[in-house]
Amino acid sequence: GAGVSQSPSNKVTEKGKDVELRCDPISGHTALYWYRQSLGQGLEFLIYFQGNSAPDKSGLPSDRFSAERTGGSVSTLTIQRTQQEDSAVYLCASSQRGGNQPQHFGDGTRLSIL
Amino acid sequence: QQQVKQSPQSLIVQKGGISIINCAYENTAFDYFPWYQQFPGKGPALLIAIRPDVSEKKEGRFTISFNKSAKQFSLHIMDSQPGDSATYFCAVDNFGNEKLTFGTGTRLTIIP
Numbered sequence: 001g002a003g004v005s006q007s008p009s010n011k012v013t014e015k016g017k018d019v020e021l022r023c024d025p026i027s028g029h030t031a032l033y034w035y036r037q038s039l040g041q042g043l044e045f046l047i048y049f050q051g052n053s054a055p056d057k058s059g060l061p062s063d064r065f066s067a068e069r070t071g072g073s074v075s076t077l078t079i080q081r082t083q084q085e086d087s088a089v090y091l092c093a094s095s096q097r098g099g100n101q102p103q104h105f106g107d108g109t110r111l112s113i114l
Numbered sequence: 115q116q117q118v119k120q121s122p123q124s125l126i127v128q129k130g131g132i133s134i135i136n137c138a139y140e141n142t143a144f145d146y147f148p149w150y151q152q153f154p155g156k157g158p159a160l161l162i163a164i165r166p167d168v169s170e171k172k173e174g175r176f177t178i179s180f181n182k183s184a185k186q187f188s189l190h191i192m193d194s195q196p197g198d199s200a201t202y203f204c205a206v207d208n209f210g211n212e213k214l215t216f217g218t219g220t221r222l223t224i225i226p
Contacts, residue, residue, distance in 0.1 A: 004157070031212070033213065033214075035216075040219075041218060041219075042120075042203060042216040042218040042219050043158070043203065043214070044216075045213040045214065045215065048212045048213055050212070055212070056212055056213060059213070091157055091158070093157075100145070100146040102160045102163070103160070103214060104160070105150075105157030105158050105159065106157050107155065107156050108157055
């Protein structure tokens with residue numbers, strides 16, 4: 001597959017549990033982004049990686065949210081002690097280098113908190 | 115503070131007609147204006163993008179019109195087809211900012 005791959009595609013969990021969402025970017029793309037899309041809303045920026053570094057974490061809503069990227073490739077978004085307001089579709093995108101290069105999106109992980 | 119305002123929220127157009135979606139922004143530092151198309155259950159896909167050094171860009175049936183002085187840009191879909199039914203998002207960015215700020219989306223429905 002040549003596109004951005006996200007897993008799982010759907011995740012249902014109980015309030016208070018921790019969840020991990022995974023993103024495999026397009027091979028060779030050095031920039032990686034996480035966005036959140038709530039029902040009927042636009043996309044909200046969460047965090048940006050260039051290589052393994054995250055120069056912009058400004059969109060993370062609280063300290064329950066964290067993300068890492070290893071080997072300049074796979075990224076994991078972790079949400080601790082999930083709350084019902086965390087229910088949303090979490091989208092990952094990647095691009096070459098960043099700086100207005102087209103961002104290519106995966107199909108997202110639909111997270112439902114019961 | 116909403117950095118980009120998109121309208122309308124929903125739009126119904128007859129097959130063969132022209133669909134027009136508008137966006138307005140505030141920050142004059144923005145220098146990249148993409149439009150994304152999203153089908154249900156899928157991630158957004160880049161449709162067309164423009165930079166402020168041109169006033170119009172056309173790719174097939176899709177055209178972006180850009181008005182720098184008014185800080186507005188719009189997407190025109192000519193000869194709209196049922197397969198164009200989707201949600202469309204405008205976005206803004208500036209070089210070095212490294213993140214897109216999206217509008218709230220327009221749900222477009224093309225009826226036969």
